[in-house]
Amino acid sequence: MDLFTLVGIGGIVALLTLLLLGMHLAVTFLLVGLGGVAILLNQKAALSLIGETMYSAIATPTYTVLPLFVLMGAFAAASGFAEQAYRSIHKAAAGVPGSLAIATSFGSAAFATICGSSLATASVFGRIAYPEMRRYGYDRAFALGSIACSGTFASMIPPSGMFILFAIFTETSVGRLFMAGIVPGVITATVYAISMYLRARANPKLAPMAPEEKDVSPVERVRALGGLWQIALLGTIVIGGMYAGFFTATEAGAIGAVGTLLFGLANGPLRRFATFRGALRESAEITAMLFFIIVGALFFSRFLGLSRIPYNLTLFLESWDVHRHVILALILATWFVLGMLIVQTAVFALTLPILFPIVVNLGYDPIWFCVIAMKMNEIAGVTPPVGLNAFSLAGSAGKDVRVDHVYRGVFPFILCDLVVLLLLIAVPGIVTFLPNMMFD
Numbered sequence: 001m002d003l004f005t006l007v008g009i010g011g012i013v014a015l016l017t018l019l020l021l022g023m024h025l026a027v028t029f030l031l032v033g034l035g036g037v038a039i040l041l042n043q044k045a046a047l048s049l050i051g052e053t054m055y056s057a058i059a060t061p062t063y064t065v066l067p068l069f070v071l072m073g074a075f076a077a078a079s080g081f082a083e084q085a086y087r088s089i090h091k092a093a094a095g096v097p098g099s100l101a102i103a104t105s106f107g108s109a110a111f112a113t114i115c116g117s118s119l120a121t122a123s124v125f126g127r128i129a130y131p132e133m134r135r136y137g138y139d140r141a142f143a144l145g146s147i148a149c150s151g152t153f154a155s156m157i158p159p160s161g162m163f164i165l166f167a168i169f170t171e172t173s174v175g176r177l178f179m180a181g182i183v184p185g186v187i188t189a190t191v192y193a194i195s196m197y198l199r200a201r202a203n204p205k206l207a208p209m210a211p212e213e214k215d216v217s218p219v220e221r222v223r224a225l226g227g228l229w230q231i232a233l234l235g236t237i238v239i240g241g242m243y244a245g246f247f248t249a250t251e252a253g254a255i256g257a258v259g260t261l262l263f264g265l266a267n268g269p270l271r272r273f274a275t276f277r278g279a280l281r282e283s284a285e286i287t288a289m290l291f292f293i294i295v296g297a298l299f300f301s302r303f304l305g306l307s308r309i310p311y312n313l314t315l316f317l318e319s320w321d322v323h324r325h326v327i328l329a330l331i332l333a334t335w336f337v338l339g340m341l342i343v344q345t346a347v348f349a350l351t352l353p354i355l356f357p358i359v360v361n362l363g364y365d366p367i368w369f370c371v372i373a374m375k376m377n378e379i380a381g382v383t384p385p386v387g388l389n390a391f392s393l394a395g396s397a398g399k400d401v402r403v404d405h406v407y408r409g410v411f412p413f414i415l416c417d418l419v420v421l422l423l424l425i426a427v428p429g430i431v432t433f434l435p436n437m438m439f440d
Contacts, residue, residue, distance in 0.1 A: 008307025011036040029296030033303040067287040068253030073115035074283040079264030082124040085110040091224030094213040098200030101146040108150035109189040112157035113235035122151025126397040137208040145409020152378035157185035174249040176435040297349030339380025
């Protein structure tokens with residue numbers, strides 16, 4: 001093993017150690033990358049490379065898609081769209097066993113079409129759905145598990161902020177990734193809803209039915225779904241416009257942000273200056289944090305490139321006489337283990353520069369692979385001991401909710417995710433047919 005590879009391995013160990021000790025993700029990437037490049041080359045070269053990385057990471061015009069969709073999500077969260085989706089779907093599903101949980105599943109999926117943050121989705125529905133479920137006597141673990149896991153839909157259903165980061169790290173098309181996430185996201189929401197229905201029907205104590213739910217007429221159910229027209233219109237314009245080729249992902253983000261702002265003003269919440277300012281502030285903070293992480297991750301990936309670890313690992317795996325599915329399984333297992341220990345953004349920023357070229361060289365479709373990786377991200381988002389969605393929900397649902405309460409309710413939904421994951425691996429066309437149609 002040469003010095004360059006040895007320094008690279010030392011850098012990875014140092015990075016994981018600092019992350020486990022709680023150091024900020026972007027700072028860790030920059031410090032380890034700076035030290036590693038200084039050792040491999042010299043201090044002057046390290047400073048020069050970090051300056052060039054900062055410029056290229058921020059000055060790229062295509063990256064403007066990120067702040068635009070972040071702004072759209074901030075406006076959506078502040079404008080009451082989540083409450084609108086939840087109330088409408090609950091009214092439509094009234095009388096069905098587990099109706100509040102089912103409303104959370106499909107409501108989260110609907111809200112995800114205008115908000116690309118899984119943490120925001122879990123937090124918002126924690127404030128809306130959890131008190132309602134408890135008022136109706138729902139089991140706490142069942143209620144919290146359904147909210148935490150349904151919140152992960154925003155990672156898959158466009159406009160997903162994580163897919164934008166994927167596109168940046170892997171240089172794949174944002175539009176293709178958005179299209180690829182639609183069907184898997186809808187399938188997951190449907191599988192969740194079926195699971196909720198079957199569990200609530202088998203054990204009514206999990207989700208007691210309120211007497212008033214039985215008196216909702218078919219006409220009232222249809223009218224309730226009409227309350228989703230603003231979300232449906234925004235989603236159709238943004239996603240449908242990209243699919244039809246009317247505008248790019250960046251233009252879609254701008255149109256979505258303006259549309260969400262106009263609806264927020266028309267509905268009332270964004271007319272309050274404090275709410276409007278809070279949405280702008282939240283958007284600016286999230287964007288700054290994400291760009292800081294992107295700069296650090298790209299700089300660290302350049303350090304890894306200098307260490308020749310990606311090259312050596314690629315040669316080793318290509319010469320390894322095993323089926324390519326075995327290598328894919330090892331990659332997914334690695335992500336699952338890392339995702340249980342450190343935040344998912346760190347996992348992908350650390351591993352994608354190394355693993356993505358290997359997967360492509362093995363003959364896997366890059367868009368399909370990114371969706372499979374995102375499904376692993378959804379599972380890791382609720383799996384202890386990290387599970388950021390679980391922490392986000394515990395912090396927003398009320399003082400009586402602890403993160404271990406959330407963990408008790410997530411495992412049945414993780415099994416649902418594993419079923420969907422196996423389906424996507426067995427039938428890749430579920431992922432690829434929409435993006436392929438879009439660009440044919």
